[in-house]
Amino acid sequence: xxxxAPTLEDVAREAGVSRATVSRVVNGVxxxxxxxxxxxxxxxxRTGYTPNRAARSLVTRRAETVALIVSGAKDAxxxxxxxxxxxxxxxxxxxxxxxxxxxxxxLLFAESEAGRKQVVDYMRQGSADGALVVSILADDPLPEMxxxxxxxxxxxxxxxxxxxxxxxxxxxRAGGGLAGARLLARGCRxxxxxxxPPELPAGQDRLAGFRDALARADRCPPPVVEGAFxxxxxxxxxxxxxxxxxxxxxxxxxxxxxxxxxxxxxxEQGRRVPEDVAVVGFDDSSIAMTCRPPLTTVRQxxxxxxxxMAKLLHEQxxxxxxxxxxxxxxxxxxxxxxx
Amino acid sequence: xxxxAPTLEDVAREAGVSRATVSRVVNGVxxxxxxxxxxxxxxxxRTGYTPNRAARSLVTRRAETVALIVSGAKDAxxxxxxxxxxxxxxxxxxxxxxxxxxxxxxLLFAESEAGRKQVVDYMRQGSADGALVVSILADDPLPEMxxxxxxxxxxxxxxxxxxxxxxxxxxxRAGGGLAGARLLARGCRxxxxxxxPPELPAGQDRLAGFRDALARADRCPPPVVEGAFxxxxxxxxxxxxxxxxxxxxxxxxxxxxxxxxxxxxxxEQGRRVPEDVAVVGFDDSSIAMTCRPPLTTVRQxxxxxxxxMAKLLHEQxxxxxxxxxxxxxxxxxxxxxxx
DNA sequence: ATGAAAGCGCTAACAG
DNA sequence: CTGTTAGCGCTTTCAT
Numbered sequence: 189x190x191x192x193a194p195t196l197e198d199v200a201r202e203a204g205v206s207r208a209t210v211s212r213v214v215n216g217v218x219x220x221x222x223x224x225x226x227x228x229x230x231x232x233x234r235t236g237y238t239p240n241r242a243a244r245s246l247v248t249r250r251a252e253t254v255a256l257i258v259s260g261a262k263d264a265x266x267x268x269x270x271x272x273x274x275x276x277x278x279x280x281x282x283x284x285x286x287x288x289x290x291x292x293x294x295l296l297f298a299e300s301e302a303g304r305k306q307v308v309d310y311m312r313q314g315s316a317d318g319a320l321v322v323s324i325l326a327d328d329p330l331p332e333m334x335x336x337x338x339x340x341x342x343x344x345x346x347x348x349x350x351x352x353x354x355x356x357x358x359x360x361r362a363g364g365g366l367a368g369a370r371l372l373a374r375g376c377r378x379x380x381x382x383x384x385p386p387e388l389p390a391g392q393d394r395l396a397g398f399r400d401a402l403a404r405a406d407r408c409p410p411p412v413v414e415g416a417f418x419x420x421x422x423x424x425x426x427x428x429x430x431x432x433x434x435x436x437x438x439x440x441x442x443x444x445x446x447x448x449x450x451x452x453x454x455x456e457q458g459r460r461v462p463e464d465v466a467v468v469g470f471d472d473s474s475i476a477m478t479c480r481p482p483l484t485t486v487r488q489x490x491x492x493x494x495x496x497m498a499k500l501l502h503e504q505x506x507x508x509x510x511x512x513x514x515x516x517x518x519x520x521x522x523x524x525x526x527x
Numbered sequence: 528x529x530x531x532a533p534t535l536e537d538v539a540r541e542a543g544v545s546r547a548t549v550s551r552v553v554n555g556v557x558x559x560x561x562x563x564x565x566x567x568x569x570x571x572x573r574t575g576y577t578p579n580r581a582a583r584s585l586v587t588r589r590a591e592t593v594a595l596i597v598s599g600a601k602d603a604x605x606x607x608x609x610x611x612x613x614x615x616x617x618x619x620x621x622x623x624x625x626x627x628x629x630x631x632x633x634l635l636f637a638e639s640e641a642g643r644k645q646v647v648d649y650m651r652q653g654s655a656d657g658a659l660v661v662s663i664l665a666d667d668p669l670p671e672m673x674x675x676x677x678x679x680x681x682x683x684x685x686x687x688x689x690x691x692x693x694x695x696x697x698x699x700r701a702g703g704g705l706a707g708a709r710l711l712a713r714g715c716r717x718x719x720x721x722x723x724p725p726e727l728p729a730g731q732d733r734l735a736g737f738r739d740a741l742a743r744a745d746r747c748p749p750p751v752v753e754g755a756f757x758x759x760x761x762x763x764x765x766x767x768x769x770x771x772x773x774x775x776x777x778x779x780x781x782x783x784x785x786x787x788x789x790x791x792x793x794x795e796q797g798r799r800v801p802e803d804v805a806v807v808g809f810d811d812s813s814i815a816m817t818c819r820p821p822l823t824t825v826r827q828x829x830x831x832x833x834x835x836m837a838k839l840l841h842e843q844x845x846x847x848x849x850x851x852x853x854x855x856x857x858x859x860x861x862x863x864x865x866x
Numbered sequence: 867a868t869g870a871a872a873g874c875g876c877t878a879a880c881a882g
Numbered sequence: 883c884t885g886t887t888a889g890c891g892c893t894t895t896c897a898t
Contacts, residue, residue: 193651193653195890195891195892196891196892196893197891197892205868205869206868206869206870207869207870207891207892207893208868208869208870208871208893208894209867209868209869211892211893211894212867212868212893214892215893219867219868220867220868221867221868224867224868238648238651238652239652239891239892240585240652240653240890240891240892241584241590241652241653241654242581242582242584242585242590242653242890242891242892243581243585243874243890243891243892243893244891244892244893245580245581245584245874245892246579246581246582246585246874246875246876246890246891246892246893247873247874247891247892247893247894248874248892248893249874251580251581253633256634269615270614270615270616270618270619270622271612271615271616271619271813272612272615273610273611273612275609275615276608276609276610276611276614276615277609277610279609279634280609280610283609283634283636287636290645292633292634292635292649292654293633293634294592294631294632294633294634295595295618295622295631295632295633295634296631297622297626306629309577310631312532312577313577313578313579313580314532314579314580314581315580315631474610474813474817475817478813478814478817478818479817480819534874534875534876535875535876535877536875544884544885545884545885545886546875546876546877546885546886547877547878547884547885547886547887548883548884548885550876550877550878551877551883551884553876554877558883558884559883559884560883560884563883563884578875578876579874579875579876581874581875581876582874582875582876582877582890583875583876583877584876584890585874585875585876585877585890585891585892586875586876586877586878586889586890587876587877587890588890
């Protein structure tokens with residue numbers, strides 16, 4: 189990066205044509221004589237020319253870059269977010285779509301008010317053409333900030349507050365239904381649930397779908413104990429369930445972490461999983477596989493969702509679509525050993 | 528991003544000063560009258576001005592961006608790389624350093640010859656100021672390609688081929704020593720190892736350090752079975768070990784995945800971990816915690832390493848240092864239940 | 867089909 | 883301390 193890089197001008201001189209012509213062949217614009225194209229191409233090769241990104245962006249007003257924003261994670265928490273395979277799957281899906289279009293994701297954090305401002309600024313500088321937002325918390329103010337800064341934006345998961353923003357999501361309700369149906373199919377007679385914190389709409393949907401499934405089978409409404417999406421809260425909820433409903437033989441936990449906590453308590457109390465009590469989780473996180481026993485769980489097609497998210501953004505940037513769109517994906521039951 | 532964004536010119540007009548002056552206050556250059564600074568700041572606020580990144584980059588020749596390149600992962604494999612918590616920890620460390628300097632990481636893949644070319648091109652366009660490379664495979668050609676394109680580069684882990692490139696790494700040999708010492712301290716009499724594939728120098732170093740530790744304690748050289756860093760290979764190796772050395776009571780596996788495989792086989796064959804056979808892994812991956820029993824393992828300070836990597840790159844970009852540097856980190860024994 | 871010329875928005879000498 | 887003046891390298895009318 190030290191010696192002066194060759195510019196369009198250099199190539200033009202070398203090929204004996206004008207800058208404009210070289211620019212045309214570089215960008216594959218038609219209306220260029222094939223012979224001259226060759227001429228230019230050779231000159232490019234000889235000079236080792238590569239277009240300068242900044243100069244191009246300055247005039248095209250395109251960064252060929254999208255921001256992948258993890259929003260809502262507190263500082264200390266940030267490391268965990270990245271270490272979670274879920275994040276990796278999102279990255280993988282996004283990259284899968286972008287790379288074919290020679291676009292690249294820039295990683296951004298927004299874990300505080302200041303962080304959100306910085307992110308918005310970053311976007312307003314034109315550093316990226318649009319934003320892909322993964323919010324950790326419900327009620328994240330970032331999407332609306334982006335919206336009012338007129339930054340093309342697509343979210344992973346439905347926003348807490350309704351707003352005209354595109355997003356992708358999974359059909360949580362259907363997922364809960366899958367879990368309920370599985371427990372029913374196993375012949376469980378006394379089914380219960382460990383639910384999500386009430387402020388998470390997705391969690392409520394999972395529970396609703398689960399209840400639907402039982403209702404469709406003419407079962408009475410199941411006992412539900414609220415959890416907090418953590419291992420400990422799952423364990424605590426299971427303890428409560430066991431005390432108040434010792435006859436329980438099937439449990440749906442609204443995420444894998446709580447399912448794992450439940451399994452631990454079950455084992456400690458001498459109940460076998462799945463023989464005595466069947467357990468179904470949600471998310472198919474890495475825990476699901478390493479848990480003992482491996483968890484039967486509901487899987488979100490995260491990679492597909494992420495790549496669709498990138499696609500929606502791309503279309504929005506290209507101006508092909510302007511009205512917000514939402515795409516909902518079907519979850520899938522992954523049967524392992526716990527149910 | 529639709530309506531015309533205000534430019535320096537607009538702010539200058541609004542404040543009744545020249546563009547240069549506005550530029551100076553925006554960039555915090557001294558030599559500006561405090562009163563005028565205020566004037567300008569207000570004008571900036573009124574107009575809602577944000578500097579245009581491309582225009583600035585064009586003249587400063589700085590992208591304020593570094594590329595974080597995952598190199599050597601085959602396409603299908605790519606998803607796994609990202610899903611591995613290790614990658615998340617790298618990202619976390621890198622971001623930790625960069626964010627304070629308002630720089631951002633762009634994610635790049637290079638899984639084939641074509642991919643590597645694209646990456647080099649990307650860098651030559653000036654899209655990023657330097658490259659942070661995490662190679663999955665030994666003998667990755669990318670670092671040298673970057674080197675000859677004069678792209679400032681820092682690697683995670685020592686390169687396969689020796690080259691004048693900066694890198695950070697952990698003292699693998701010391702790590703192996705830690706593992707050996709732990710097994711010794713537990714009082715194991717018959718210690719064995721499941722080693723890494725021979726083409727990975729880091730794996731060989733781990734084994735060497737492990738052997739050193741035993742030698743220092745006047746033990747005879749331990750039996751070693753080669754693994755391939757996978758769960759299955761760890762299980763297979765353990766099976767072999769048990770057959771050929773049924774008296775074994777302590778095992779060092781060169782990574783956690785193989786350690787987990789070993790634990791599974793041990794349990795299946797009715798050996799208790801750690802009572803009958805103690806097991807030490809390497810990496811402190813997420814598996815280590817979810818494994819049954821939780822793995823005693825050797826931890827690399829990945830976040831620190833990654834942020835140091837970013838720092839070395841930054842210094843190199845700033846021109847403060849020109850000769851390649853390497854920083855080696857001390858590994859740490861994480862004691863859990865398996866040994 | 868090609869060239870000439872006008873910027874894109876910003877920074878950085880250089881004057882004053 | 884502030885303003886003037888050149889560009890940075892590229893795309894894109896507008897002529898030709």
